[in-house]
Amino acid sequence: MIDGTAGVSGRRDADEALLDNPQALAEADPGGMLRHTASAGAQVRESAALAAEANLAVLADDGRPRAVVIAGIGTAGRTGDVLATVAGPRCPVPIIGHRSAGVPGWVGAADVVIAVSASGRSPEALGAAEAAHRRGARLVAVGAPDSQLQSIAEQARAPFIPVPRRAPARASLWALTVPVLLAARSLGLVKVNEADLAETAARLDADADRCRSAGESFVNPAKSLALGLAGSIPIVWGSSPLATVAARRFGDTLSANARYPVVTGALGEAGRGRVGLLDGVFGGLAEGERDIFADPAEDDGEGTRLRLVLLRDGGLNAEDDTDEPLAVEERRADAVQTLAERRGVRCDVVTAEGGSALERLASLIAVPDFASIYLALAHGLDPMAVPAITEMKELSNQ
Numbered sequence: 344m345i346d347g348t349a350g351v352s353g354r355r356d357a358d359e360a361l362l363d364n365p366q367a368l369a370e371a372d373p374g375g376m377l378r379h380t381a382s383a384g385a386q387v388r389e390s391a392a393l394a395a396e397a398n399l400a401v402l403a404d405d406g407r408p409r410a411v412v413i414a415g416i417g418t419a420g421r422t423g424d425v426l427a428t429v430a431g432p433r434c435p436v437p438i439i440g441h442r443s444a445g446v447p448g449w450v451g452a453a454d455v456v457i458a459v460s461a462s463g464r465s466p467e468a469l470g471a472a473e474a475a476h477r478r479g480a481r482l483v484a485v486g487a488p489d490s491q492l493q494s495i496a497e498q499a500r501a502p503f504i505p506v507p508r509r510a511p512a513r514a515s516l517w518a519l520t521v522p523v524l525l526a527a528r529s530l531g532l533v534k535v536n537e538a539d540l541a542e543t544a545a546r547l548d549a550d551a552d553r554c555r556s557a558g559e560s561f562v563n564p565a566k567s568l569a570l571g572l573a574g575s576i577p578i579v580w581g582s583s584p585l586a587t588v589a590a591r592r593f594g595d596t597l598s599a600n601a602r603y604p605v606v607t608g609a610l611g612e613a614g615r616g617r618v619g620l621l622d623g624v625f626g627g628l629a630e631g632e633r634d635i636f637a638d639p640a641e642d643d644g645e646g647t648r649l650r651l652v653l654l655r656d657g658g659l660n661a662e663d664d665t666d667e668p669l670a671v672e673e674r675r676a677d678a679v680q681t682l683a684e685r686r687g688v689r690c691d692v693v694t695a696e697g698g699s700a701l702e703r704l705a706s707l708i709a710v711p712d713f714a715s716i717y718l719a720l721a722h723g724l725d726p727m728a729v730p731a732i733t734e735m736k737e738l739s740n741q
């Protein structure tokens with residue numbers, strides 16, 4: 344173990360054996376990030392029940408809004424990306440994520456603002472909720488019960504969906520996302536139905552089971568993904584807009600849990616620029632020089648190389664749910680795999696499964712979520728405690 348600065352200790356090289364020792368894994372995860380992450384399916388069911396108790400139907404009273412703004416930061420902000428992709432390119436109303444305090448200047452009485460904050464106290468969500476109320480926009484708030492966000496929603500007589508707190512916020516993605524989707528459903532903007540929610544929850548349960556700490560690395564997809572990424576610079580590209588939301592989420596969890604630098608994005612966009620990474624010193628150039636007989640224990644870090652994770656949508660979505668023909672997305676995904684292979688850059692592929700957009704998204708998020716935690720644990724890092732985030736809050740007085 345290295346005792347680093349600022350009270351963080353960890354291991355330079357990932358301890359593979361630790362991942363096959365459930366006892367050691369439990370000790371390395373005192374806050375229970377694995378357990379919190381395994382509650383994703385339960386979060387979907389619980390949030391759907393809590394949303395059913397809130398009076399979301401009032402949202403529809405004033406008809407279809409001009410625009411929907413999802414205000415929040417970090418994981419809360421990601422819920423806006425999920426809504427936008429589940430609503431799809433045919434959504435008649437713009438869905439806009441807003442990640443700073445307040446709301447965009449054009450927001451007014453014709454619009455809906457959904458303010459989201461797991462703690463119920465991020466300045467971004469609170470500022471947006473207050474601004475929405477002041478400007479006469481319809482407001483919905485999602486977050487911790489008995490929080491400042493709840494009081495603002497009450498003052499504004501706006502629906503509030505309480506999301507029980509699970510520290511940290513990134514372990515609450517599903518609890519925060521479902522109320523946002525159901526608020527949008529009340530507005531007639533998404534088609535998510537009860538069966539979609541039930542199937543998504545079941546998918547998350549099944550993936551949590553496949554990724555459980557007792558499952559050995561060779562049968563546990565999250566452990567093998569984590570071990571493949573160990574020591575690399577991950578690049579995570581999504582083959583479709585939906586898969587790109589999952590890619591960005593993996594960027595969040597790899598950074599915050601495992602503290603890995605990571606490049607994420609849409610493959611379509613990457614294909615016109617960032618794909619050049621595969622040719623560089625961390626990509627094809629490094630692989631060309633690699634001595635395949637060298638002892639990996641003597642690797643002094645100079646051999647750091649890229650590892651590509653390709654999240655593929657699998658071409659399962661209905662043709663009218665996409666903004667690009669499925670065949671184009673599929674060809675591009677095949678192409679980048681060929682490119683990686685030609686350069687010796689290793690590539691993991693996760694392919695979406697399931698019928699609805701929400702379930703497919705869940706199938707691309709679940710295994711990577713666990714992988715980020717196993718990667719943290721293999722490096723001796725507590726995936727829950729991130730001193731840098733706490734220090735940022737203290738130093739910037741937030």
Ligand SMILES: O=P(O)(O)OC[C@H]1O[C@@H](O)[C@@H](O)[C@@H](O)[C@@H]1O
Nearest residue numbers: 416417418419460461462465512
């Ligand atoms: O969801 P709330 O509580 O507003 O937090 C928003 C974000 O705040 C940051 O400081 C981190 O803690 C993130 O993990 C979190 O997603």
